[in-house]
Amino acid sequence: MPSQIVSLVVNGERREFIAAPGVTLLASLRESLGLTAAKRGCAQGACGTCTVLVDGRPEVACLVAVETVAGRSVRTLEGVAAGGELDEVQNAFVDCFATQCGFCTAGMIMVAEALLDRDPDPSEADVVEAISGNVCRCTGYRPIVIAILEAARRRRGAVSR
Ligand code: FES
Ligand code: FES
Structure with a gap:
């Protein structure tokens, strides 16, 4: 399967990038979008260090194929501090x-x-x-x-x- 353009709403902003089939949400955030707050720990869904919110619900981003959340809203730690102020x-x-x-x-x-x-x-x-x-x-x-x-x-x- 060829790479595809994936569109997500990340921290309130629409972002588009090219992703190979099966690439994870975690890799997309870190490597395609430069959002490195979510960390890669076990890469097996067991440690939670990669947790982000998808439509407001916690998901371990290391287990989510990014094409399965295309068009949805993703919130990362980078979207928590408003205007540089910690919440x-x-x-x-x-x-x-x-x-x-x-x-x-x-x-x-x-x-x-x-x-x-x-x-x-x-x-x-x-x-x-x-x-x-x-x-x-x-x-x-x-x-x-x-x-x-x-x-x-x-x-x-x-x-x-
Ligand atoms: S990296 Fe451990 S649950 Fe995702
Ligand atoms: S793993 Fe070091 S502060 Fe939690």
Whole structure:
């Protein structure tokens, strides 16, 4: 099968590029569009570090053939900070020491964004469930859970930074 032109809406902007058949969404974002926040860890769907949102839902981009999401809306970490300002989730990750080496952080933040978009007041169990597909080798997970709950509070306006 020949290469094809694929069109996606990435972080609100329509982007077109040439992709070989079967090339992944992750490779397209990183290599065709220069968006390198989503990381390649296991490349087998097991670590979550490549997580992006497709039509608002978390997907492991290493397992998605890009032609299967043609025309759809993709959100990456690059689309989270508006005008260079970190959002509540990103600020809470900084303030709660939820990032160390940072390799898992983009995926964790995208999962958190999806969770808080669908549930502004998640329980701790909801947060644990939401990040259950994302591996972190550094933090022991607790600071990440605390950061997401803190971000939810800030987003609801209950606590200002
Ligand atoms: S790189 Fe995609 S799940 Fe690990
Ligand atoms: S901060 Fe290093 S893997 Fe999570």
